Amino acid sequence: MEKLILFVAEQWLLVAALLSCLMLLSFHESRRAGRALTPHELVNLVNQQKALMIDLRDKAEYSKGHILDSQSVPYTKLDKEIERLAADKDQPLVLICKLGQHSSAAGKKLAAMGYGNVHRLKGGIGEWQSLQMPLVKG
Secondary structure: HHHHHHHHHHHHHOOOHHHHHHHHHHHHHHHHEEEEEEEHHHHHHHHHHEOOOOOOOHHHHHHEEOOOOOOEEEEHHHHHHHHHHHHOOOOOEEEOOOOOHHHHHHHHHHHHHHOOEEEEEOOHHHEEEEEOOOOOOO
């Protein structure tokens, strides 16, 4: 313990930089709309709270393979289609895209529209496939 205190005292600049980096990372993550869910957390949320899964990929990618019961709403049509699919703004929503990038931007849009229970699949459908989770084709 004495060595740790001595190290911190001698390397205070390094410790301050490390803490700053952690705060910036935390700030960056908080600006992304929606909590990132692992595939297993997604399954639990759907089973326990009847979350609505929205697949943001285009129709061609969706038909090649998608998560069972997910709704296809391409990212470019999200603004027009969301109120038809999710009239209840408190219903849990899970946004799914190819790699997890579009879901963050879509989550920000939905938060601005008043949706308060938005989540996103961490790593997108790519992460889902890497864990050998099932996909439905067609």
